[in-house]
Amino acid sequence: MLNTGTIYGVNGPIIYLKGNTGFQMSEMVFVGNEKLVGEVIALDKDLTTVQVYEETTGLHPGEEVIASGNPVSVTLAPGILNNIFDGIERxxxxxxxxxxxxxxxxxxxxxxxxxxxxxxxxxxxxxxxxxxxxxxxxxxxxxxxxxxxxxxxxxxxxxxxxxxxxxxxxxxxxxxxxxxxxxxxxxxxxxxxxIRMARPVQNRFSASKPLITGQRIIDTMFPIAKGGTAAIPGGFGTGKTMTQHQIAKWSDADIIVYIGCGERGNEMTQVLEEFGKLVDPRTGNPLMDRTILIANTSNMPVAAREASIYTGLTLAEYYRDMGYDVAIMADSTSRWAEALRELSGRLEEMPAEEGFPAYLASRLSAFYERAGMMHNLNDTDGSVTIIGAVSPQGGDFSEPVTQNTKRFVRCFWGLDKSLAYARHFPAIHWLTSYSEYLGDLASWYHDNVSPKFVDYRNRLIALLNQESSLLEIVKLIGSDVLPDDQKLILEISRVIRLGFLQQNAFHKDDTCVSMEKQFLMMDTILYLYKQSRSLVTMGHPMSVLKSEDIFDRVIAIKYDVPNDKPEMFAQYQRDIDAFYQRVLEKNA
Structure with missing residues (x-):
């Protein structure tokens, strides 16, 4: 015989039942005459509190609430892929x-x-x-x-x-x-x-393999490991959703779980339509064949928004148990945190910073901690990688959701409004972003790409940091007064920014770039810098070097060299040597 209770009070999505109902914590219940789906979130001897995953308009005291006898759960079986669910797997x-x-x-x-x-x-x-x-x-x-x-x-x-x-x-x-x-x-x-319980595993591995996305600023500069966690914070229009789309389409994950959590309805519609049309570059079949979409728009009940994150995570863990690498795109965790804040307010809990509940940090950590590369119960290995978008109001990275997320992720891809407005995409800023996986993945890069890979990456970052310092001087006194070696740093940094970090999602060769091409691009840029610095050291002015077209030719490598023709890079090395000789002869 299932337990029942009677509604005593209604406060938005929160329902109160008087007396000892016999319900269990986190149990799924059916509320009212229309059997709305709910979950028990608080119990004491005289009061049971339920959050309802559907609109509660019209509910009134006296209606019956029936227990299901089970916690809020998802159904796991064939048919999950190529499907679109709401926040509670309907x-x-x-x-x-x-x-x-x-x-x-x-x-x-x-x-x-x-x-x-x-x-x-x-x-x-x-x-x-x-x-x-x-x-x-x-x-x-x-x-x-x-x-x-x-x-x-x-x-x-x-x-x-x-x-x-x-x-x-x-x-x-x-x-x-x-x-x-x-x-x-x-x-x-x-x-x-x-949905709120992690599926069991035998063992958790440390990060050892990168999730290859084909996006240079991610794969080379700020890599994420399979089983890793990353945050993409950014203001409105900076490209959070599009960055996640690119990763979803081109990454080497086996399965994609896209959770649209509290996003605008028209944006969610666009996502659903676009995913339906995308072709899987691996197989030529629709990308939906290995995608699960969870749609929970901003006008849906907030309680279901809070649950949608866990629903997507549980589906991902299920496919991980089969031995697959799964990538979760959560867009956005800020809307999820806002749902927590609203529910907390309804429950009259003591608010913390900016009205968010005091347990915001623990909820975020519990979510991100379910990522990982695992050795499953059946002796297969699989991973769940979580990439969460964060939407700080006004692009302010000091707000609580962004700051607490930074504590629990090891990869931070900070989107910059000025880059987005300058049409520099992906708008991930190289000075505010970081990845703590670089050291863990160094041996993989050494064995699978080149022993020089990490060194080259660090040299590019060092040049970009020097450029940032020099630009402060340029703002004050102009670039003409800089010595030629510093002018060269500005010029080679321009090549790095436009030729390497900026990427065109609509160009067939630039939308996704192999690791081999990424390395050869770095090699060519650094070779150009080495030869140019040698000329500057000999006293050749930067005005002479810039009169040649070699810098713009190197920028255009991303379009001019197809992914499957790495042998073409040898010609660029010869062109740089020819440029070196011409400058020497001009000033002989």
Missing amino acids: PLEKISETGGPFITRGVSVDALDKKKKWKTHITVTKGAYLHPGDIIAEVPETHAIVHKCMVPPNLQGTVVDTAPDGDYTIQDTLITLELNNGAKRELTMTQQWP
Whole structure:
């Protein structure tokens, strides 16, 4: 018999029940006559507090609240990929079929299609002893991803019966397991898992492999590891969403989970339409074949916005358990924090800085800590990488969400408004950004790209830092009074900024760049700097060096050299040597 309670008070998305209801903490409940979905968030002997994930207009005291007996959970089975869910894993396309373009209150639809049959290959045999997480069947979920059905993490036992290979729904029995206590348990493709609980693993690895994104300022300057965490803070219009789109399309993650958390409805619509049209550069099939979209717009109830982050994270962990590398794009964690603030205000909790709850930092840390490169229960290795956009009001990085996020991420890609307005994209500023993964990944770069890679990267950063210092002087007294060696630093920094850091998402060769080309571009730029510095040291003025077109030619490398023709860089080295000889002869 399920526990019930009666509504005593309603405060926006917060519902109060008087008396001892017998409900459990974090239990999912159904509120009122329309069976709105809610979650128990506070309990004492005389009062139960519930947050409702749907619009509460029209609810009144006296309506019944029914417990489900289970925590708020997601359904895990084939059919998650190439789907669009709301914040509590309700498929939006199914909702639109039943209730039109707007989500109606109390709508009840299955998270996944229970009638669709999937071609299934059973991977275990009768008599086998299975441990938690062991793979029992494989299902081609999309063209890109094979779904691996697993033993739930809390079960183990001996296989006493298996179904033959064939077509099955997600509710059909695949194997029968005899547990250690003698009880029999039928396993299907479906699992349920609480969204606020991390899925168990055997071991967590330290960062050792980068997530290759094809974006030079990320891969070379401020890399993120697979299983790492990154924040993209920036004001309105600086390119947070577009940076995440580029990473989603071009990174070497197997699966993308995009969480639109509290974003504007028209922006979310644009995301959904664009993702539907994108072609996967790996396979030529739609990118949606390996993408999960969670849409929670700013006009949806705030409680569901708060839950959407955990829903996406749990789906990501499920695919990580199969041995896949998953990247989460959370856009944006500021809207999630604002939902926390609103709920906290409704609960009359003591506010902290800027009205955010005192537990903002612990919630952020709990979210980002679920990222990582893991050794799973079934002896596969997988990762969850979290890239969270932050939308500080007015672009102020000193506000609480940005500052607390910086404490828990190891990669910070600070977007700059002036760069965005100057059409320099990605607008990640090289002076405010950092990556703590560089040292962890140095050996990977050494073995897979070049032993010189990290040294070259550090030299480029050093030149950009020198440029920043020199520009302060230039503002005061102009550039004409600088000595030629400092003028050269300004010129070579311009080459780095325009030719290396700036990237054109609409150019076929520049939208995604291989690590080999990134290294050869650095090599060419630094070779030009070496030869030019040699000329300046010999007394040749910068005006003579700039009269040649070599600096602009090196800037244009990003367009002129295709990714698959690295041999063309040898010609640029010869051109730089020819430029060196011409300057020598001019001033002989």
